[in-house]
Amino acid sequence: MEPAPRVKMADVAAKAGVSVATVSKVVNGRYGVAKETVELVQGVIEELGYAGNLSASSLRMPQTNMLGILVASFEPFSAEMIKGAASVAESSGYELLAHSGGDTHGWERRSLARLGGTLIAGAVLVTPTVLDARTVVPVVAVDPHYGPNRLPTIDADSFTGAERATEHLISLGHTRIAFLGGRSELDSAHLREAGFRNAMAEAGIPIESGFLRETRYQPDRAAEVARELLLRDDRPTAIFAANDVTAIRAMEVAQELGLSVPEDLSVVGFDDVPDATLAKPALTTVRQPLQEMGAEAMRMLLDLIAGVEREHHVRMATELVVRASTGEPPLELRPASAAGDLATASAD
């Protein structure tokens, strides 16, 4: 590595023969500086390639023009949020900083305290779980924690979406449907399970014992659960996972086990991240308007900062997108043809 020439305000001041205070005024466009001085200083700034140190200035100023979007990690879901949020932030005069908190417990609070103290003027939090409403800076949450004392929130209609997905499976002839749940602290995960249960109940189909599982949205955990489920003699003919990433992982496990999708097993996800379309076969899923949710969250944040009154909860519609990962259950596992000998039917 080359040495590092880091030019600070004092360097500019020295070279221009003025004080740092004057340079600061020029940089921030404050009144009370002679035109000549302004031009002189700007020349030196140009020449030296000076650009202010964010830490230092943000430490001193009451407000910055930086907004944050705080996520647990940069995966497909949060990436879509970021794209949406960025599109509105970029046209608002604010800069955007996306930060991944490292997916450890309490990342929301930590990220917010570390950046929010001074660096950023506000933040949108993606799927936060531990956080109360009293924050250092204005905050809006996307798809947050299940519970009271809520932050201003954007989410999607998880309940209806899950119902539609389940109904789709049922209409195809499935009855042995397993549900791979998400993180039970998240309101949305809760509602997806509720939607699933409701649709099953409405159709009068009992949920098999052991078919209601939790993956915490962790692909590895999903793989493990799927494997266990699919190795049972009375395996499910369909899996509905509470997000796309775990659905795709479950699909991979099925294929490793020699089952083909959708001939032997149907799989439905939730979210419609770009990867859902890329999966082989393309994943049937419940679409959430992810980018639009990110954008709406950013709009709400901007309003909050500007002091504009508005609704503090926006719920967006979801929509079932049928692609190639769902079909009729395999003949030998259909409930209609076999009545009592399901326990002895084996898969491949």
Place this chain on the structure above:
Amino acid sequence: MEPAPRVKMADVAAKAGVSVATVSKVVNGRYGVAKETVELVQGVIEELGYAGNLSASSLRMPQTNMLGILVASFEPFSAEMIKGAASVAESSGYELLAHSGGDTHGWERRSLARLGGTLIAGAVLVTPTVLDARTVVPVVAVDPHYGPNRLPTIDADSFTGAERATEHLISLGHTRIAFLGGRSELDSAHLREAGFRNAMAEAGIPIESGFLRETRYQPDRAAEVARELLLRDDRPTAIFAANDVTAIRAMEVAQELGLSVPEDLSVVGFDDVPDATLAKPALTTVRQPLQEMGAEAMRMLLDLIAGVEREHHVRMATELVVRASTGEPPLELRPASAAGDLATASAD
């Protein structure tokens, strides 16, 4: 908005009945603090929910554990880079900050100076154009500027990729192929044009006058150029665009003009961003391993920071992905059947 209780180190110190210096030592795990004091202070930290202010600490410390990925804006291309970079950063003990510079001239230098002064210990820059090798912190560039004095770099084999794409079109029977170039300052854009020209020359096919254009990767510019091209009497039967976003835009324009893809016009892109698969019809494109490039860039940065010797330029392979946007040219525009009357053949 609620008031903002922001807890600082002094608050912890006061509540614990010690000095800020001691709290600082505890927070940073320095030696020379009594076990009891450590526990006492940690208790208070827990209780108050204290988390250090990043600006303040980074201002004082020589190094932080934060890495940056600096992009012009959060679009599909950079989003893929970020995902890849994040996957390796997150397992390295560093935190990741992604910053969009706002797509104005000189964003690379400005972002780097503002964050690199103190906030971040190193950065990967996505498609930077103005920047010399003498930077404040270790930096690696992904798909950078065309020119000498280069930073440590990750890029993909644009030349071969462009050749393959062009050959694909030629093998389908196309000869009237237009090329929508990118940003000529980027090395990659340069090489894509070179690959196109080379493949055409090898096949002995002349490039029609006006068929070699530049879009600067701007969708609007691409739309304009495509419209002009497709309105000509001697319109191209295929368009090869230097990235997916402009290819998709060109495809839309064709459809607005009543041409169907691929029956009337074949379109090929470059990158294979997720949107390429989502396009209607799915876009034939040259795949760059975007996430892997981001990951490799981050690995290189980590090595740079750790002082590990290694190659400063990694070039990844590209691969043609044939999807639904390419096919044989329409009969009436085939060179084989018509010899000299192309100028009078009209489109729809």
Place this chain on the structure above:
DNA sequence: CTGTTAGCGCTTTCAG
């Protein structure tokens, strides 16, 4: 109009 001064919250010598 310009410079001097006093911090922002934190880390780090260096005395007690």
Place this chain on the structure above:
DNA sequence: CTGAAAGCGCTAACAG
């Protein structure tokens, strides 16, 4: 083992 004091780079009164 602990705390007082000096400053990181910058901004905001306040005097000159």
